[in-house]
Amino acid sequence: MTYVIGVDTGGTFTDAFLADETGRVMAAKTSSTPPDFARGFLTAIGDLAAALGVPAEQMLAQTSYIVHGTTSTLNAIVTGDVAPVGFLTTRGHADSIAIMNLEGRYAGLGSDQVQHMARTNKPAPLVPRHRIVEIDERVDYKGEVIVRLDQDGVRAAVRGLLADGVEAIAVSMLWSFRNPAHERRIREIIHEEAPGLYVALSSDVSPRIREYARSATTILNTQVGPRLRQYLVPLEAELRGLGFAGSLLVMQGSGGCVSAADAPGHAITTIGSVLTGGVVGCTQMAGALGHRHVISTDMGGTTFLAGLVLDGQPVMSASTVLNQYTISTPMVDVHTVGAGGGAIAWVDPGGNLRVGPRSAGALPGPACYDEGGTEPTVTDVDVVLGIVNPDHFLGGRKKLSPERAAEAIRVRIAEPLGLSVEDAAAAVYAIQNAQTADVVRKVVVNSGQDPRDFVLYSFGGAGPVHAASYAADLGVAGVLVPLGATAAVFSAYGLAASDIVLVAEISSPANFPLPPQEIQLAFDGLEKELRERLAAQRLEFAEVSFVREIDMRYTMQMAEVATPVPDGELTEEIVAGLGRAFEDRYEQLYGPGSGFADAGLQVITYRLRAVGQLPIRPQLPAPPAGGGMPPARSTREVFLDVRRRWQPTRIYHYADLGTGHELSGPAVVEAPTTTVAIPEGCQARVDHLGNLVISYS
Amino acid sequence: MPIIPVAGSERFATSPKTTAELRESVTGVRLHDIPPAAVADLDPLTYEVVRHRLTAITEEMGDALKRMSGSVVVTDCNDFGTAIFDEGGDSVQVGLVNTQLAASLDMAVKWTLENRAGNPGIGPGDMFFCNDPWVGGGLHQNDASIFAPLFYDGELFAWTGAACHQVDLGGVSPGSWSVAGRDVFWESTPVPPVKMVEAGTLRSDIEDLYLRRSRVPKLIALDLRAKIGANHVAQDRLRRLIDKYGPTAVKAVMRHMMTDAESRLRGKLRALPDGTWSSVAHQDGARAGDRAIYKIVCQMTKRADRLTFDFTGTDPQVEGFANCTFAGLRGGIMPIVLTMLCGDIQWAPGGLLRCLDIISEPGTINNCTFPAGIGKGSVASAWATQNAVSECVAEMLATDPEQAKSLMSVGCGTWDLALLAGVDQRGGGFVTMICDSMAGGLGARVDQDGVDTGGLNCIPMGRVADVEINEFSFPILYLWRREEADSGGPGRFRGGLGGSSCFIPHDSPIGGVHLVVSATGKALPQAPGLSGGYPAGTQYDVLTRGTSTRYSFAGGRIPATLDELGGDRQVMPNHAETDMGPDDVYYTHWQGGGGYGDPLLRAPDLVAADVRAGRVSAGAASGVYGVVLAGHGTVDEDATSQHRTQLRRERAGVA
């Protein structure tokens, strides 16, 4: 018996998922244990073993690999609990990370915050001034050395930083991605002075043009790398002590994982790991079900996350914003909006009804939690409308107070607007859905796609309560709610189902077209780098595949569009074809006629993605067969539709549903971790993996 | 030589009319209307959903424009504006970027309705181009706007518009900033609204007429398509919105958005004390060789819920390129109204403008008549107007503890222009502005310092291109780009720092680059402080000829100060045009933000921290802030107390 395990350590919960080759799966959920997240991890492992009915040592001895998604790097950056680091950069450019290209003052902020200009600020400096040292050296845009490296200056700088107690040193010199020689020599000198010190070179971490993001990325990498190493090494040792002989893998924002030994060197790529698990889970599920295009949505208490799967692959983004810093690491493109179940409904000074962006958070939480919250939230509205059963929330573990919910709505919304409590709640429900639809639409459309080509997958506690309603506004082909064995731990399932994914890139800006040999040379270099890293993972791969792409743009334009490059030998015709492919993609994104070839094209960055397919793919079990209409447990009045208002609605329990069951709206399906609302006009069917598939008639 | 008036030019410089007024006068096109009851009948749900969608559409326009454009000022610096208007050109929603443009696009739409509805007519699929700042659409000829009517069921339902700065549209100097110019005939020819797209087809004849004037027509063409594309995006989304909710409901939401913004602003004004606040903004030099100083005077009066901006006392228009039109004056008021008064109010200028009155004499420097020179208007007199307005509004807000949190002292007082032209490393011709000076210091606030290199007041989402992007695109090499100590105005709270860039030509096939310099604020600072706070530092630009930079490079050193450059130092006047040779180095130091409050009241620990971080020099720490530092840069409390007592007397001239 061979197992694969996924463990997803979130801020609140640690989820674990196990699968064996026969299709048997187990799930476990336990509270996370910050700051020592390893405790919760090991508890979850223990819970899995208990669910299997075997000792943990036996389970681990038969586990091929454990994929770990950890929020610790993201948490560290967000809370500022990071290693003290030193930063070496080219003389004259220490202020680059302070100037932040200006955008640091507002990056990632919502428009209402940006509007209030006097209240915006740049984030705290990444590195205090006294730990930044400028070095005399200079490389130009061609990669030519204009000023040789001042090695004595480097040595003196390093000694000073070490005396100041830095745990790591980040190095980012201008144009280092063109010519990394100076950065590499600097690393040598640092290791002469302090062998084994954590050093990150910008030419390794993010060899891409645009020095501000590259420097910020390299520094952040240095801040979380040593701590990640300090977390993973003892964790792995404990697992080994328990008899684990397989591989400990760490999830990255790329949608794949790397070995725990490799992860700290590229720690910055793990910041997206908790966000991407869901998208990867959707990718796997979509593959199993034959859905080509999927919108992955995860609505929890505070946040709403949306990502896209296109042609079976997660849509990636070359950069992301964290704490108002721009990080140039290719990651699965997950859009985060503060619009979850805890979003607060309020009336603004103009007398207009608004929903969000403020959230009630965990404490005091929605009014219906009866923990002191007086502001009405989306969850309160869901209760008052009868969609969420106050006695069965979280499988009955938390009792909700519909009276408190109604009171909050009455005082804060209904009375000021002269509406009944139900009408106020209905309005909030509809506004929340419209805003969510707007966010999702923007994500889809900005990728040059049409929502009608997508199936929307909805998970997270609050997602399925709203999905069918807001998705109707989008015109998607259908909505899928994972409710089978994976439901509670969907992200952990995604982890267990992932592969090793490594991405390497290098900027080499040049006018297009250019000789095929030059392009080939760039990709050869990237492939060599990736093959070495793949080998260093010390894993058996079922298959290794490479995907090439080039970021291209019209001359002088900001937006670079990633253009796929076909496998095989590159000829002049194929290169010319890249230009046409870029222009087609450009028009798809920005409209016909929006491109103007006379302005000239440029290639900016080459990117190679290597996927090392892991030999085991978790099979999801089929639930018991059902057929026709399932038995309803009860009926109650539910308000799901502004026009139809209160309707008697059949209530189903998920435990009673099996493959092939069909039901039609108005209906509500109650499951241990969520509630699914099915409005009138919708049909729902349980598929062979236990998912509830909702379609519109 | 005085500016000779041109008869007939008055018809391009009208004051904008409201939608209600235009409905009476416009013939040749049917303007959509709704009964007043439709607004009252609007339910909160529909209002919020449609309002949210309209805001999203304006953002999408900006996204589209930014991605399609070829102008570094748009793509890398976010210098563009987008807006949605009602049928009569009242602005319903403006985007978050260039707020100056938000106050001039509506003027162009209204002028077009009044003057083009008959001939050549306004029909579905049409789009108009305008870069005539007397008409509107922008504040100087570089601001090129494309705006389009949206027809629904045969009626003109709404307008959409996008504008952005084009790097060169002709004129004597590259970049269209004619530093030696005396009137508008030295500059890019202003083009009043012309039908660029007719019934969905871009007219090649009009396009050629437009591109022919530019030194970089290919880039201008790309931007033209970007603006047309942005309008298409907006109109497509709007059409779907109207299809779903019906024209009456959507129009009712538009009306309510403006009325709501208006009543919210009136409410804010009513809660403030009545009063009058006056200020002045100075500009040194209106063209190359001009050593005069000009003033814009602003007296702002608030009575009940109305604000009046009276510019009586402002200097007459001048020979040079620093004048601005009425659009520029409005474009100086709007950014402050939006960012300081409407931080928490919908940005619907159509409603907000109803709360404001403007008193200004045509023929003054910020309300000039044709053919006064305006090539620099947007960053000269319009910006100076903004500075004066900023002071007045901030002082009014200071009286209210809650509203005071929205105020800032004046930020970077002008645009520091460094425009380069020549041949790039790949042999192509180029013209570009170095936009590093976007990184101006923002003014201090009542409870905290101004943001260092925080940006410009009129562009809430501005951006600076990376050094590497500039070095890739243009034949220059940066010696440095940094924040500058002491450039933030001292105060109890310090103004944000400005910064400097210093570069040398590198790999230019012709050995050097052509340079156009234009920056005021050198004779006197343009970002004053408030409540005793000092102004930010002055602008300071230096061209050093025949430096020893390459020798330093060969010796393994990068010069880090002007002194280390060697060579022959020339302090740049306000405006100049010259050529940089291969060993010439240009240093440009742009402005910071003004301070707030008495610097002798600044917490000594903060001063010490500023010195440690290189934001304030030791000299200023002692001489202006009165702080005495001990070992390790910490505060000597007793010495500081004594020094401050003494300084208090000295600076007041008391024995």
Place this chain on the structure above:
Amino acid sequence: MKIDDNTVIGENGTVSCAHCAAVLGESVAQPLARALRRERPPADAGPGVRADPATYTDRPLVLRQLFCPQCLVLLATEIAPADEPSFRHWSVTR
């Protein structure tokens, strides 16, 4: 009522120093009539004034400041042409 960082206005329209309560002005029209006034060369504003103004202009410039007569707190600062009156004033009614 607070006017700014340094001044408050009383019920009767008297303007006082917020730090030491000294009366700065007694009428709405002349709110700072009693403040001390001093004019100095702009260079006295500190190193932020980067160059001699005579480099750029022929007009004389001045650093003008107003102080509380009692505690000497700095009430207002401007750098302006010396041959111009100050255009910066305010008058507030309740």
